[in-house]
Amino acid sequence: MTAPDPAAAPLLQVTDLAKTFGATGALLSKGVQVRAVDGVSFSIRAGETLGLVGETGSGKSTLGRLVLKLIEPSAGRIVFDGADVTALQGAAARQLRGRMQMVFQDPYGSLNPRMTVGELVREPMVVHGYGGDLMRTRLESTLREVGIDPRMAARYPHEFSGGQRQRIAIARALVLDPKLLILDEPVSALDVSIQAQILNLLQGIQRRTGIAYLFIAHDLAVVRHISHRVAVMYLGKIVESAPRDQLYSAPHHPYTKALLSAVPVPDPVLERGKTRIALHGEIGSAASMPDGCRFHPRCFRARQAGAEPGTQAASWRGLAMPTACLQQLPPFETVGAGHQAACHFARLEDRFAAPHAVQQPPALAGAA
Numbered sequence: 001m002t003a004p005d006p007a008a009a010p011l012l013q014v015t016d017l018a019k020t021f022g023a024t025g026a027l028l029s030k031g032v033q034v035r036a037v038d039g040v041s042f043s044i045r046a047g048e049t050l051g052l053v054g055e056t057g058s059g060k061s062t063l064g065r066l067v068l069k070l071i072e073p074s075a076g077r078i079v080f081d082g083a084d085v086t087a088l089q090g091a092a093a094r095q096l097r098g099r100m101q102m103v104f105q106d107p108y109g110s111l112n113p114r115m116t117v118g119e120l121v122r123e124p125m126v127v128h129g130y131g132g133d134l135m136r137t138r139l140e141s142t143l144r145e146v147g148i149d150p151r152m153a154a155r156y157p158h159e160f161s162g163g164q165r166q167r168i169a170i171a172r173a174l175v176l177d178p179k180l181l182i183l184d185e186p187v188s189a190l191d192v193s194i195q196a197q198i199l200n201l202l203q204g205i206q207r208r209t210g211i212a213y214l215f216i217a218h219d220l221a222v223v224r225h226i227s228h229r230v231a232v233m234y235l236g237k238i239v240e241s242a243p244r245d246q247l248y249s250a251p252h253h254p255y256t257k258a259l260l261s262a263v264p265v266p267d268p269v270l271e272r273g274k275t276r277i278a279l280h281g282e283i284g285s286a287a288s289m290p291d292g293c294r295f296h297p298r299c300f301r302a303r304q305a306g307a308e309p310g311t312q313a314a315s316w317r318g319l320a321m322p323t324a325c326l327q328q329l330p331p332f333e334t335v336g337a338g339h340q341a342a343c344h345f346a347r348l349e350d351r352f353a354a355p356h357a358v359q360q361p362p363a364l365a366g367a368a
């Protein structure tokens, strides 16, 4: 995989982006606020893929929709291709979509079943005022680019398989030659063998065109191959971000470690010896965030650290946990080259091996 130019200015720069929704249902009358995205910063360079990973409910789709200007941010700034696009609305925001497009998980839901493939892929060009000849050549070349025979353009989405439908959705997103594609779980609904084909397709397109991807997924296995860098999101915040190989070989955040311990390792010996790290309970709701570190109710590291001699601990539901974890939101700090993590213990993590490299649960640090 060719690396994008590290000296290049970012194509997309997102700073302190936030989105708060009013809660729905029973919580509506209580005035509860849902902090779906809560102060997120990241950048993507031309030709780069940033993998964005986190469980359902962590705020990934909201973040994607904010960047694409499908919804308005509550706070923060978005600079795209050298221009501040944060406040763009209406026609100006639609114009931006020529250069930035989104592909969704379910191509069936996002492709109008009453339109032919040709109409679906032509539609963005009609909206953006393309002429007849250009439209015809772009339609054919884009369908070829995604591996769909242009002679199939008169057919309807239901006449294609799931993988082919996702190719058609990708063609529709690519037809205006955008610089950035936001892919929201684009392969989650597909069989594993088809997933690999779509990932390879996306990589080939990136090599040829230099397009950048924000690739959203709910597990670390899917984004491993395609990403240059990976960001891990938990309850509205990015909790760890690193170059791909760094994140998979030396994760610092306990949440990343837990997610990674569930990813199969190709080496059968390592796979057998691997320790799975339990994620206690559910992700919880963005409408009622835990105090302190949002991950503390599920964090194995906080449980270990709470038992270490010398750690200032308090009782949480009968478990000893560091008071810092219970009371203070950890800062997002640098732990290595291009590597940041938000955990009070992140800087001590060289004492804790990556989960796929350890045979036993990590020893308590205080015992050393």
Ligand SMILES: Nc1ncnc2c1ncn2[C@@H]1O[C@H](COP(=O)(O)OP(=O)(O)O)[C@@H](O)[C@H]1O
Residues within 6 Å of the ligand: 021, 022, 023, 024, 034, 035, 036, 054, 055, 056, 057, 058, 059, 060, 061, 062, 063, 285, 286, 287
């Ligand atoms: N339109 C909305 N109104 C209220 N809450 C929302 C809305 N959209 C998303 N949420 C809430 O925001 C949080 C993050 O959702 P989402 O961005 O869909 O996460 P993900 O894509 O990681 O699963 C969830 O708690 C979800 O219920």
Ligand code: SF4
Residues within 6 Å of the ligand: 253, 254, 255, 293, 294, 295, 296, 299, 300, 301, 302, 305, 324, 325, 330, 342, 343, 344, 345, 346
């Ligand atoms: S700050 Fe504490 S609770 Fe949060 S991830 Fe680190 S150890 Fe776990």
Ligand SMILES: [Mg+2]
Residues within 6 Å of the ligand: 060, 061, 062, 184
């Ligand atoms: Mg989502």
